[in-house]
Amino acid sequence: KSLTPLSLTPFETMTVTTEHLISSDPAYVRAWLAKQNPRQLAELEHFELEVRLGRLSTSSTAAARYAIAGKKEGDINEAPSSEPFVKNVRKDRRLVTTRTVELLRSIVGSTKWKNPAELMLLLRGLGRDLNAVGGFREPAIGNVVRRLMCVVREETNTCSNVIEEEKQQPQQPVMSSLSLSSMLWALPQHVTVYKNANSKGAKVRSESISSVASDAVRDIDVEALPLSFQSSKPELKTNVMEAIQEMKDELEDLHRSINEQAPNHIHADEVILTYARSKTIELFLKAAASKKRNFQVVICEGAPHFGGHSMAKSLASAGIDTTVINDAAIFAMMARVNKVL
Numbered sequence: 001k002s003l004t005p006l007s008l009t010p011f012e013t014m015t016v017t018t019e020h021l022i023s024s025d026p027a028y029v030r031a032w033l034a035k036q037n038p039r040q041l042a043e044l045e046h047f048e049l050e051v052r053l054g055r056l057s058t059s060s061t062a063a064a065r066y067a068i069a070g071k072k073e074g075d076i077n078e079a080p081s082s083e084p085f086v087k088n089v090r091k092d093r094r095l096v097t098t099r100t101v102e103l104l105r106s107i108v109g110s111t112k113w114k115n116p117a118e119l120m121l122l123l124r125g126l127g128r129d130l131n132a133v134g135g136f137r138e139p140a141i142g143n144v145v146r147r148l149m150c151v152v153r154e155e156t157n158t159c160s161n162v163i164e165e166e167k168q169q170p171q172q173p174v175m176s177s178l179s180l181s182s183m184l185w186a187l188p189q190h191v192t193v194y195k196n197a198n199s200k201g202a203k204v205r206s207e208s209i210s211s212v213a214s215d216a217v218r219d220i221d222v223e224a225l226p227l228s229f230q231s232s233k234p235e236l237k238t239n240v241m242e243a244i245q246e247m248k249d250e251l252e253d254l255h256r257s258i259n260e261q262a263p264n265h266i267h268a269d270e271v272i273l274t275y276a277r278s279k280t281i282e283l284f285l286k287a288a289a290s291k292k293r294n295f296q297v298v299i300c301e302g303a304p305h306f307g308g309h310s311m312a313k314s315l316a317s318a319g320i321d322t323t324v325i326n327d328a329a330i331f332a333m334m335a336r337v338n339k340v341l
Contacts, residue, residue: 021118026132029125033111040107044126047103048133056096056138097140098251100130104148105244109237116156116236117229123149144247151243152236159233255280259287265339270295273330273337276302277311281341286318296321298337303327 021032033041050056107126113119127135127145135141258280266272266288272295274281285297297315301308301324312322325333 024124026129262288270338277307
């Protein structure tokens with residue numbers, strides 16, 4: 001199904017005069033995508049629209065209401081139009097994380113950036129753009145972008161180290177690729193002091209995606225990046241795409257690797273306390289029960305969304321002895337439990 005760009009932001013007013021990406025300003029990045037890769041821009045805007053509408057939300061409010069009403073998880077897809085965000089909410093946070101990884105794989109793999117500097121500008125611009133449209137409600141979006149930026153930085157430094165070793169010119173002092181600016185660029189520890197009328201020398205995390213709304217944060221251009229990022233590295237795209245695929249594989253195998261450890265942590269006749277509903281904990285407890293371990297689970301109902309009721313119903317259907325308690329009764333039950341998940 002073809003996607004057409006949506007006019008959600010006034011990026012058309014910005015003119016891109018070169019095929020090179022020279023700024024991390026989100027409006028410039030969108031204008032660059034509109035000129036170079038309109039299909040990837042359409043995918044970006046489609047993703048942002050779903051974030052705005054809450055279709056990728058991991059909130060358990062709607063799912064808990066439907067579970068209390070006696071409806072199955074499969075019936076969530078038949079939710080009324082007044083609650084369009086209900087669909088997919090029970091697919092846990094892996095949904096939004098996987099969708100973010102797929103979006104970045106499409107954009108990074110299809111765009112024609114020339115060097116690591118342009119790729120870092122692209123990722124930073126995308127991160128700020130996604131955060132502005134609602135990614136701050138889903139920290140997984142920003143975490144995926146930051147992790148990919150870290151991969152680009154590490155691959156760039158590794159390639160630079162190999163080149164320096166091949167030169168073998170000890171008589172000439174050459175600045176190492178792992179210079180202070182190279183190591184700290186795009187790291188949360190990189191702080192820059194900016195002064196404005198409202199703050200006196202306040203420190204701002206200049207490379208933090210979440211600080212995009214701050215007036216003290218300025219856009220980054222190519223000249224501001226370390227020299228090691230401005231040289232072409234042909235093998236970088238292949239390495240970055242492999243890293244993205246590894247991220248996707250980790251998401252697919254996430255619950256399986258955790259569930260394999262269930263017999264080592266859950267023992268017979270134990271009382272386990274947990275709060276509200278968590279898909280990871282739910283699958284973990286079911287995996288322990290499948291190993292013929294008899295234990296009891298005490299679940300706090302998790303007001304005001306009461307996700308603990310749907311959690312208890314799911315565990316009870318798997319043959320696990322389950323009890324739901326009021327949140328205020330946690331103190332009374334704490335002395336009786338063996339583990340808290």
